[in-house]
Amino acid sequence: MDSLTAKKVMVIDDEKDFLFTMEYWLKSKGYQVESANDGFKAIELVKSFKPDIILLDINMPGIDGVETLKRIRLINKDVPVIIITAYIGEERVAEASSYQISGLFYKDKDFKDGLILLESVLRTHKNLKKD
Numbered sequence: 606m607d608s609l610t611a612k613k614v615m616v617i618d619d620e621k622d623f624l625f626t627m628e629y630w631l632k633s634k635g636y637q638v639e640s641a642n643d644g645f646k647a648i649e650l651v652k653s654f655k656p657d658i659i660l661l662d663i664n665m666p667g668i669d670g671v672e673t674l675k676r677i678r679l680i681n682k683d684v685p686v687i688i689i690t691a692y693i694g695e696e697r698v699a700e701a702s703s704y705q706i707s708g709l710f711y712k713d714k715d716f717k718d719g720l721i722l723l724e725s726v727l728r729t730h731k732n733l734k735k736d
Contacts, residue, residue, distance in 0.1 A: 613656045616689075647673055648673065685726045691712045
């Protein structure tokens with residue numbers, strides 16, 4: 606992929622071990638990464654970091670992933686968001702989808718599958734933008 610170093614990925618997850626691992630792994634692939642462990646911090650970070658893509662856990666205490674996504678959309682309606690989760694019901698997928706998600710990644714899958722999804726979404730999003 607062209608100029609990975611310029612791509613900014615934001616990871617939002619309340620599980621510190623998963624967050625640390627995902628952040629470390631994405632940085633090793635050349636991405637610029639910022640992370641948040643709750644929805645409130647994520648909303649503030651979206652304003653300052655201006656990510657190219659967001660990986661967002663759906664099940665978090667405080668404000669959950671859907672409410673976080675709803676608030677992110679008030680700040681940035683176009684940034685691609687991939688939902689990350691260990692488990693999600695169809696109703697929650699539908700609720701999240703109403704705020705334009707770009708994909709779904711299950712935590713028990715190989716990170717390589719997540720990278721393929723992330724790169725595919727970034728490519729598609731870039732091709733749709735009229736710069």
